[in-house]
Amino acid sequence: MAQPSQDVFAPWEDATEKPLIRFKNVTKRFGDFTAIDDLTLDIYAKEFFALLGPSGCGKTTLMRMLGGFEKPTTGAIELDGRDIVGVPPNKLAVNMMFQSYALFPHLSVYDNIAFGLKRGTMDKADIPGRVDEMLRLTRLQQFAKRKPHQISGGQRQRVALARSLAKAPKLLLLDEPLGALDKKLRQDTQFELMDIQEKTGTTFVIVTHDQEEAMTVASRVAVMDAGVIVQVATPDAIYETPNSTYVADFIGDVNLIEGYAAIKGNRAEITWAEGQPVITAKTDLKAGTKCTFAIRPEKVAITAEEPPENRANRVQGKVLDIAYLGNISTYHVELPDGKVIKAQTANDRRIARRSFTWEDPVWLSWTDTAGVVLTK
Amino acid sequence: MRRFSWFNATSLTLGFAFLYLPMIILVIYSFNESRLVTVWAGFSTKWYGELLQNDAFLDAAWVTIKVGFWSSTIATVLGTMAAYVMVRGGRFFGRTVFSGMVYAPLVMPEVITGLSLLLFFIAIDLDRGVLTIVLAHTTFSMCYVSVVVSSRLVSFDKSLEEAALDLGCTPFDAFRSVTLPIIAPSVIAGWLLAFTLSLDDLVIASFASGPSSTTLPIKIFSAVRLGVTPEINALSTIMIGLVTVGVITASLVMKRNIARARLDEQRAAG
Numbered sequence: 001m002a003q004p005s006q007d008v009f010a011p012w013e014d015a016t017e018k019p020l021i022r023f024k025n026v027t028k029r030f031g032d033f034t035a036i037d038d039l040t041l042d043i044y045a046k047e048f049f050a051l052l053g054p055s056g057c058g059k060t061t062l063m064r065m066l067g068g069f070e071k072p073t074t075g076a077i078e079l080d081g082r083d084i085v086g087v088p089p090n091k092l093a094v095n096m097m098f099q100s101y102a103l104f105p106h107l108s109v110y111d112n113i114a115f116g117l118k119r120g121t122m123d124k125a126d127i128p129g130r131v132d133e134m135l136r137l138t139r140l141q142q143f144a145k146r147k148p149h150q151i152s153g154g155q156r157q158r159v160a161l162a163r164s165l166a167k168a169p170k171l172l173l174l175d176e177p178l179g180a181l182d183k184k185l186r187q188d189t190q191f192e193l194m195d196i197q198e199k200t201g202t203t204f205v206i207v208t209h210d211q212e213e214a215m216t217v218a219s220r221v222a223v224m225d226a227g228v229i230v231q232v233a234t235p236d237a238i239y240e241t242p243n244s245t246y247v248a249d250f251i252g253d254v255n256l257i258e259g260y261a262a263i264k265g266n267r268a269e270i271t272w273a274e275g276q277p278v279i280t281a282k283t284d285l286k287a288g289t290k291c292t293f294a295i296r297p298e299k300v301a302i303t304a305e306e307p308p309e310n311r312a313n314r315v316q317g318k319v320l321d322i323a324y325l326g327n328i329s330t331y332h333v334e335l336p337d338g339k340v341i342k343a344q345t346a347n348d349r350r351i352a353r354r355s356f357t358w359e360d361p362v363w364l365s366w367t368d369t370a371g372v373v374l375t376k
Numbered sequence: 377m378r379r380f381s382w383f384n385a386t387s388l389t390l391g392f393a394f395l396y397l398p399m400i401i402l403v404i405y406s407f408n409e410s411r412l413v414t415v416w417a418g419f420s421t422k423w424y425g426e427l428l429q430n431d432a433f434l435d436a437a438w439v440t441i442k443v444g445f446w447s448s449t450i451a452t453v454l455g456t457m458a459a460y461v462m463v464r465g466g467r468f469f470g471r472t473v474f475s476g477m478v479y480a481p482l483v484m485p486e487v488i489t490g491l492s493l494l495l496f497f498i499a500i501d502l503d504r505g506v507l508t509i510v511l512a513h514t515t516f517s518m519c520y521v522s523v524v525v526s527s528r529l530v531s532f533d534k535s536l537e538e539a540a541l542d543l544g545c546t547p548f549d550a551f552r553s554v555t556l557p558i559i560a561p562s563v564i565a566g567w568l569l570a571f572t573l574s575l576d577d578l579v580i581a582s583f584a585s586g587p588s589s590t591t592l593p594i595k596i597f598s599a600v601r602l603g604v605t606p607e608i609n610a611l612s613t614i615m616i617g618l619v620t621v622g623v624i625t626a627s628l629v630m631k632r633n634i635a636r637a638r639l640d641e642q643r644a645a646g
């Protein structure tokens with residue numbers, strides 16, 4: 001980081017910072033299928049970088065190229081300034097935690113963790129100490145002598161993590177590490193991962209198709225689609241200012257309203273339906289264009305009374321459906337032209353005291369900074 | 377549960393009788409008191425005793441065991457290597473042809489294999505003896521080993537090998553310390569299979585053997601031409617016993633350990 005006084009971790013904003021990993025115009029083809037398409041990406045040391053995307057979009061392929069298991073068809077990959085294309089996996093200071101864990105079934109937990117150390121430069125006498133350290137880090141001390149089939153799924157996942165961290169790699173790759181765990185264990189493990197990442201100072205690149213997971217653990221998230229990266233940004237930037245309808249739709253819940261934006265200074269006035277007031281929203285756009293207005297349900301206020309005149313956007317409709325999720329409720333509100341908009345409120349009152357129910361007429365309103373105008 | 381039916385029971389009895397009746401008769405007559413093979417004169421184990429006095433048979437037995445041990449050991453090494461390349465080698469030039477060639481000896485008539493080996497040994501001027509029988513047996517039993525081992529490798533989780541590479545193994549080290557221990561039961565089963573095949577073989581051995589080195593099957597075959605003696609029945613019974621034990625052990629080792637290893641692997645994979 002440039003200024004020591006600033007304790008926000010954001011090396012990607014510092015032009016003098018050298019990235020740990022550089023993908024330069026990397027393309028990977030399998031036969032005539034293009035799995036990765038002209039991808040350029042920088043990842044910095046100590047980042048917890050998440051690759052997010054639907055199944056089959058090329059996340060694992062990208063990882064495997066970093067681990068030395070696949071060679072890009074064209075383009076270059078640099079690790080710490082060194083070109084790693086063609087370097088075999090056993091010569092790279094990169095370790096991978098496999099999607100299936102790939103624990104050695106014939107070796108004990110202890111020997112699984114020691115496996116890489118015995119094949120490294122470490123002094124033989126130092127190995128037991130390092131293994132113990134890893135066992136402690138992942139809270140596996142009492143399982144050291146067990147075989148992988150004698151421990152639970154969550155414990156196996158921690159063995160895999162300990163094994164891949166033991167050699168203190170510059171870079172740890174995690175391919176859907178929590179895929180096999182149930183939700184509660186998953187959440188606990190996410191925090192554990194972040195904790196371990198912070199303690200060891202290792203750069204993590206994690207693959208996931210779970211957007212919540214990516215948002216929870218990552219310093220930055222790359223959203224992928226069919227072999228290309230659509231957006232790379234911090235979790236909050238991805239959520240608040242997606243650069244395309246694909247990203248807005250992929251991350252969380254969103255209302256997408258198509259229309260035409262006319263520009264008035266730093267505002268867009270979006271005409272979207274016959275007989276409805278225009279939507280006004282702050283924007284950087286300079287000229288009128290077709291667009292999609294995206295707004296998160298929790299940013300749409302729902303009221304029985306008419307909202308004050310100074311709310312930038314107000315529309316009327318009736319409640320079509322209510323999804324009660326305990327802590328929050330999502331209201332599906334139908335506007336006169338048939339368009340359905342979702343609004344979300346926190347249930348800070350008991351359900352019996354709710355002020356509206358099915359078929360009730362309601363007002364929806366939001367400010368001019370609540371949504372984003374997207375042209376992609 | 378399926379219901380018992382007379383048709384099924386009859387078919388089963390007939391089938392097994394057809395397969396095993398001749399052998400059962402042989403085993404019974406090996407315990408016959410009388411020298412006449414077809415006349416039962418009471419129970420005795422004296423022919424087994426006489427067998428132990430017969431140097432020609434003992435020599436042949438020793439040759440057979442030596443040949444079996446060496447040929448199955450070499451066949452296991454070569455067969456495992458071939459299987460590994462077939463399953464893991466990816467698509468290399470001529471792969472289909474090569475894999476077809478590995479398995480061709482399975483269907484090649486033994487007479488032809490034997491004859492071609494004989495011509496080959498003569499061509500390179502190799503004196504026929506134990507060495508040539510070992511080479512000949514290695515040739516045909518190696519493809520059985522590679523069939524057994526490759527069927528295991530096909531279901532072997534490749535990411536285990538990748539994990540080994542990732543942790544700093546060279547490809548050979550990954551094979552030695554991860555793949556081999558896990559597929560060991562299949563390799564052992566392949567060895568046992570090769571050993572029994574070698575023990576059994578008459579045709580190929582007769583082409584490859586010389587006057588100084590005779591295997592048991594050859595010895596039995598030539599002795600029988602002078603008439604069947606109870607001694608030969610006894611010897612054959614011992615061989616049936618050995619082969620049965622070999623095959624059963626091989627299949628048990630395969631079944632039990634492979635099932636367990638797969639379970640381990642599945643569980644380890646979560």
Ligand SMILES: Nc1ncnc2c1ncn2[C@@H]1O[C@H](COP(=O)(O)OP(=O)(O)O)[C@@H](O)[C@H]1O
Binds near residue numbers: 053
């Ligand atoms: N070895 C391979 N041969 C052919 N196609 C492959 C190979 N590996 C991956 N692919 C294809 O590349 C695409 C991306 O795969 P992958 O990177 O595994 O996706 P993800 O991990 O995002 O689900 C998929 O369509 C997959 O079928």
Ligand SMILES: [Mg+2]
Binds near residue numbers: 059060099
């Ligand atoms: Mg994947």
